[in-house]
Amino acid sequence: MFTPLLTDRPTDRPTDSPPARAPPGRPIRYSLEPTDRRRRPIRAELSPQRRPIRAQAGEFSFLAALPRSVPPSRRAPRGALTSSLNPQGQRPQLCPAARPGPACPGGQWLRARPGLTRHPAANGRGAAPPGAPTGPGRQRQRDRVVEEEMGRWQDMDLEELEEQYSPSRWSRRMDSESVIQAHIDVMTAGTQKAQAAARTSLHIPYGDGDGEKLDIYFPVDSSETFPVFVYIHGGYWQCLSKDASGFAAPALLSQGIAVVAMGYDIAPKGHMDVMVLQVRRSLAFLVKQYHRIRGIYLCGHSAGAHLAAMVLSTDWTEFGVVPDIRGAILVSGVYDLEPLLHTYVNDALNMSLEVAQRNSPILCVTQAVPVAASCEVLVAVAQHDSPEFRRQSQEYSQALRSAGWSVSLLDLASVDHFDIIEKLSEETYVLTQVCAELCWGRPLHFHHHDVRLYSRQADRAERRVQLLDACGGAGCQAASSVLQQGLDSGTAAHPQAQDPAVHRACRGATLC
Numbered sequence: 001m002f003t004p005l006l007t008d009r010p011t012d013r014p015t016d017s018p019p020a021r022a023p024p025g026r027p028i029r030y031s032l033e034p035t036d037r038r039r040r041p042i043r044a045e046l047s048p049q050r051r052p053i054r055a056q057a058g059e060f061s062f063l064a065a066l067p068r069s070v071p072p073s074r075r076a077p078r079g080a081l082t083s084s085l086n087p088q089g090q091r092p093q094l095c096p097a098a099r100p101g102p103a104c105p106g107g108q109w110l111r112a113r114p115g116l117t118r119h120p121a122a123n124g125r126g127a128a129p130p131g132a133p134t135g136p137g138r139q140r141q142r143d144r145v146v147e148e149e150m151g152r153w154q155d156m157d158l159e160e161l162e163e164q165y166s167p168s169r170w171s172r173r174m175d176s177e178s179v180i181q182a183h184i185d186v187m188t189a190g191t192q193k194a195q196a197a198a199r200t201s202l203h204i205p206y207g208d209g210d211g212e213k214l215d216i217y218f219p220v221d222s223s224e225t226f227p228v229f230v231y232i233h234g235g236y237w238q239c240l241s242k243d244a245s246g247f248a249a250p251a252l253l254s255q256g257i258a259v260v261a262m263g264y265d266i267a268p269k270g271h272m273d274v275m276v277l278q279v280r281r282s283l284a285f286l287v288k289q290y291h292r293i294r295g296i297y298l299c300g301h302s303a304g305a306h307l308a309a310m311v312l313s314t315d316w317t318e319f320g321v322v323p324d325i326r327g328a329i330l331v332s333g334v335y336d337l338e339p340l341l342h343t344y345v346n347d348a349l350n351m352s353l354e355v356a357q358r359n360s361p362i363l364c365v366t367q368a369v370p371v372a373a374s375c376e377v378l379v380a381v382a383q384h385d386s387p388e389f390r391r392q393s394q395e396y397s398q399a400l401r402s403a404g405w406s407v408s409l410l411d412l413a414s415v416d417h418f419d420i421i422e423k424l425s426e427e428t429y430v431l432t433q434v435c436a437e438l439c440w441g442r443p444l445h446f447h448h449h450d451v452r453l454y455s456r457q458a459d460r461a462e463r464r465v466q467l468l469d470a471c472g473g474a475g476c477q478a479a480s481s482v483l484q485q486g487l488d489s490g491t492a493a494h495p496q497a498q499d500p501a502v503h504r505a506c507r508g509a510t511l512c
């Protein structure tokens, strides 16, 4: 039983054999282009073979996000952003106080500053700016803008940086305000639905702080040990709560996986150091109190992915316990906080440079090595995340991998920063399936040397997962075109896949 709080003391831990773990699958491998850790343009590192992949892939535009040089005319003076910080590490105000945007639970207003919106065409709505192409050309134009003008964040002007760190502006489903409000609504409604249907223990305190509470959703059969999926919500550390974090429970409980929705004190009450400490302590609490845990699988979205990543770098000696974290699914996260210092995001967080640096997962990676061996990390990013978010995922996954972690970078097509996680409530969503497979220690089939994963599911309501082995050359081009044709029977069934080069590039499998 996943026994409730206070009836299950740490000393009750069964002394019989440790919980069985399914035999590990083939290791998840992902090898990115050899980047130079941080700051250097990844574009310069791309092999020549990469270009044709995108050209062929059409909607599979993963390369659209790769940074390229900013034309000198658009650049802020070198070092302008860093020197723009005041002694407290805060940036100057860009424009008058933000208009209230959609309300978050807790009364926070969370929206990018008005007046900085990219342009109406960005979301395919409204009038295009003068001279901009209209119709289908608009989208291509937008991709090209991203591709050609994206540069290092240090070289961006402040408006551009704010845009990069305003995920709602990159959605192609709705305008900025609507997509945030819809996100809050969907997550909250999904959680209420889950609470109505599942056996739960709600508002369990793991500390004295107001926000230090967690909700547990139990699988139907909780007589044996079971994997525990710990969800850490996003909201830029200043929005959302555990009360909107149980939305994935129904889809996972049905697979025998318990779900824990973690709460923490968001800003302005919560300081970044405190939030990181809280999620670490919550994990220690869980494993001390509950003894039927068959591995912990962390999942965080956006700011929550940042917190989950910080958990991975924890030195557990001071917590008196080492949680058995066997997996981490980091979804559209931020792993380097420094760029945020220059944006509206830091208005409520009030981080100094020092705080941002010591809480940046990408700067803590080496500490993570001792637990790396038994933990699979999936870094997921949305096709319609901003190039900066995509860069952060790419660089963090590479940094982890270089430090010996087993990491996959999942680049999910046809989703944005918000529905990439919302859809976790759907059993057939590729990421839900990947989470379930991971939680049960089943092979994920991401065993290629260099893999990008795309789901066509959003478009076609299918459970197929296509794997594209980005090995370069003709095979990749053909593989891309195979994907583009929208095959629904697995790549191997397509005549082109009989071609050895294509076959090599298309060794993907379905997960269902």
Ligand SMILES: N[C@@H](CC(=O)c1ccccc1NC=O)C(=O)O
Pocket: 110, 111, 112, 165, 166, 167, 168, 169, 176, 180, 183, 234, 235, 236, 237, 239, 240, 301, 302, 303, 304
């Ligand atoms: N101001 C942000 C809001 C945002 O990023 C966000 C909103 C709700 C839930 C998660 C979010 N992002 C990361 O934690 C935006 O413009 O998208």
